[in-house]
Amino acid sequence: MRDADASRGEFAGHTALVTGAAQGIGEAVVRALAERGATVAATDRSADELVRTVARLTDRTAGDRTAGRVVPYRLDVTDPDGVACAVERVTRELGPVDTLVNVAGVLRTGSALETTDREWADVFAVNTTGVFHLSRAVVAGMAARGSGSVVTVASNAAGIPRAGMSVYAASKAAAVAFTKCLGLEVAARGVRCNVVCPGSTDTPMQRSLWDGTEVPRSVIDGDLAAHRTGIPLGRVARPEDIAEAVVFLASDRARHITMQDLYVDGGATLR
Template identity: 80%
Template sequence: MVAESSRPRGEFGGRVALVTGAAQGIGEAVVHALAARGATVAATDRQTAALAASVARSTGERAAGAVVPYPLDVTDGDDVNRTVGRIERELGPVEVLVNVAGVLRTGPALAMTDQEWADVFAVNTTGVFHVSRAVVGGMAARGTGSVVTVASNAAGIPRSGMSAYAASKAAAVAFTKCLGLEVADRGVRCNAVCPGSTDTPMQRALWDGPSGPRRVIEGDVASHRTGIPLGRIADPEDIAETVVFLASDRARHITMQDIYVDGGATLR
């Protein structure tokens, strides 16, 4: 008989999850949600000081699992391979991968520099490729695993001043679905979550004064941007709950899907 203390706790008890972009915002919320449900979470980010603070916030009495920080630059394929290898040696095989790391550069498409374009794609698209390639091979060999890529509702609707970001997120969604098709017969599911405006440091950087949230909710006709029909900006936890559902056995028959969590902003 298994001792009570050694039994996995929570929905993800006994499972190892890897989350990129874990230092703040949606990534931090995903780490907390997985740990609260019993996962051992490898929390990764290239912002090491912010990552340490995030891990401290994500552990405590409410966490049934554990959170372990790992510095990681998703744009560096060699660093990704080394870090994933270290995580699996120290924590065990990764069964859940959540790609959250992302950057935003705004401005007119015709004014976008080569470097700005490259920087956005390096994290938002190539980073997803690097980490997925390093992790999913092992999942496929073991016959189980779940990948969730956090993209954006900008992946499915034009946004003024966000050409690089929107294109990079659309590419990440397409890659995730193609990967899902290739590994479906080996028990690995790959899905995308597409948030709308969410109360994160990235979103707050776009606000111009205290009226920022109201303007997002109401929309902007001049920039051809609809508002948010539900009348609120998402909390990071709203996105994390969708991620956790897709990563869980409750979604065992869902793969190659993109789920929009934007309060109806894209009118889909």
């Protein structure tokens, strides 16, 4: 069994860029990378929330000499010029990006037939085009240096039909396909590209689907009327569960893994 402290410092000297870092899975990924020694560019379009998150993470790692530092950068992944400028700034101030983690995402639910053009465009702009913008801006430098890792956080909805989630599922499936195709193109230049597909995870996005603060039984048990499977492990994931999978795929422990999608959903998709 791997020693609990063996991974401390494994990202020392590495620069990571994480999108959607202000809360939820993104915040957990930033924390996990920083605790392992990475210098992390934490990015989000919500500047105020991001600053509070970074301050909280900095307080948490204060006094830990193996921890890296976390630096906030406001970033809207839908803005290609803004992305290019932000990546250039991160590279100048923190160093070339060794690890890119695409977490930023939005959720819209509703019937496919009632979805508006604007709702479709808004979801794809973040969940799919945002992944493209960051990958294009970051991976060219990785390929030129001969090393790097990209992890895109998608969703298990990308691999199983979900009633009322057609736009979200389609955007995540597109992000998965793009990340794998990118991985094929840059594999020979030492860059690995993988995907983590979470299931139901206790985040603000997930809680927006609940009535109240308790996990609905239908999430755990499934909903036959909606053709939705339950979660065999009987629990909703914590953001840290997803972050651990991301960190593994980004690390040298996964040095021979690329173009894979890892489902972290308690068995909900029965894969």
